[in-house]
Amino acid sequence: MANQNTPSVPEQEQDSNTLRQIRLEKLRQRQADGNDPFTITKYDVTAKAASVKADYEVTEAKFKEEAGDDEEALQAKLDTLKEQPISIAGRIMSWRDMGRANFIDVRDSTDRIQVYVRMNDIGKENFKEFKKWDIGDIVGVKGFVFRTRKGEISIHATEITMLSKSLLPLPEKWHGLKDQDTRYRQRYLDLIVNPNVKQTFVTRSQILREIRAYLDGIGYLEVETPVLLPLQIAAAAKPFVTHHNTLDMDMFLRIETELNLKKLIVGGFDRVYEVGRIFRNEGMDPSHNPEFTSIEMYQAYTDYHGMMDLIEDMYRTLAKKICGKDIISYQGTDIRLGEPWERLTMAEAVKKYAGVDYNDWATDADARACAKEKGVEVEEGENATKGHVLIAFFDAFVEEQLIQPTIIYDYPVENSPLAKRKPENPAFTERFEYFIYAREMGNAFSELNDPVDQKERFVKQVEARRALGDMTGEVDEDFVTALEYGMPPTGGLGLGLDRLVMLLTDSPSIRDVLLFPTMRPLPKLGQEQDEADAGEEEPEA
Secondary structure, eight states: OOOTTSOSSOGGGSOHHHHHHHHHHHHHHHHHTTOOGGGOOOOOOOOOHHHHHHHHHHHHHHHHHHHTTOHHHHHHHHHGGGGSOEEEEEEEEEEEEOSSEEEEEEEOSSOEEEEEEEHHHHOHHHHHHHTTOOTTOEEEEEEEEEEOTTSOEEEEEEEEEEEEOOOSOOOOTTTOSOOHHHHHHTHHHHHHHOHHHHHHHHHHHHHHHHHHHHHHHTTOEEOOOOSEESSOBSOSSOOOEEEETTTTEEEEEOSOSHHHHHHHHHTTOSEEEEEEEEEOOOOBBTTBOSEEEEEEEEEETOOHHHHHHHHHHHHHHHHHHHHSSSEEEETTEEEEOSSOOEEEEHHHHHHHHHOOOGGGOOSHHHHHHHHHHHTOOOOSTTOOOHHHHHHHHIIIIIGGGOOSOEEEEEEEGGGOTTBOEETTEEEEEEEEEEEETTEEEEEEEEBOOOHHHHHHHHHHHHHHHHHTTOOOOBOOHHHHHHHHTOOOOEEEEEEEHHHHHHHHHTOSSGGGSOSSOOOOOOOOTTOOOOSOOTTBOOOOO
């Protein structure tokens, strides 16, 4: 027998406004009868679904051991649980109507549990009112734990209370919520009907907790730096702009936490890190979101080799803590985090995967000729140096090959404005990036601490942008001043938390690991959405 208050036509096939109106009328009737659920301010929850089932298993096993083969003795012991009432609260997820007795599934923050609701136990009038409730309503249940004849651990309700009325129906049981766009836009609904999604975000929290524990354990101090900045540095990333009314000035949401963290190294903190929300006014794809979380760490008196050792050890530690092993599966590929990571200079990597030797280029012109021969695009004219060409070869031939954890180091100075030059070869810097599954996961330097060199590089960045017509970038004079007071030799590293979470949760898109990813608003009624999506690419399902 179906729940008498469930429409005969599946809810998903009815007009949503009609369904909402039906439920709203039910709510209004309850309110008129003096049973408004929204006046309830608290409910005494004494147990969670997962622990109820786990505890019952333990208790039942103990009783069986004590009773031996005596079934009556075992039942007598189980009957004592009737005198040990518990209360849970959660959302009704399914309903099986058997007349004067009903089974509902209630989901709380830990699991689902079946609840047996019988008219003889809660009273005729209460039962009559209960039968008007809907799937999706949030309820409180008091009762005792038992196992049904079919073997399912359940709660036998002695009292049931509506705590909140759901005015909109949940997605249909057998098909659920599968549309990716809807899942990302309505994450709350995704979490309700796709419980496995919740585990991804539980794991994200665990990852962040373990990173903090790791860094704290080796002497790092967590700090916070400003999100709103008074100037736009001349970096490649484009910032979001806002306006400060009191100061009557434009301000910029940060695109990194680097410069302020290094000021703290100048100030005498030897090891600092920040878990920072970063904002970049750029494109979107399965591995990029305009706002994301980075973790940047800086350590005085070490260099980029020290940061290489740190990141390898941290990843192995995280994999064992989170996944229980240091070989993990990502998108069907085993990633061997526990083995020593391959370390190649950029020139070595290009030689290995492209068959081109940087050292064979005597001049910039030689490099450009080689690029033309191999079909690698570089800047026209004489602007493309040997360093620019090497980077272009790396992008064209190398990155897609770096499936297993690989550290690529010694980057050309052309694309490393904040890294220290290699003393023995000033055309390169002491910088590395590490790659997993052909994806850049983090970036590190032996930090530049020469204020004169730093000022010159900042000026060149600004001039290059202005030559392209972009007049917004500025030199961060305060950072240069900080360096003039002296910064010790320092290693720095930044990693994207979201990509790390993608890796350790086997998630294909960054939107799968962000609770509320950035989305274009849905068009208003009567408007059509512009299909020219300004660089936004929907991630693959």
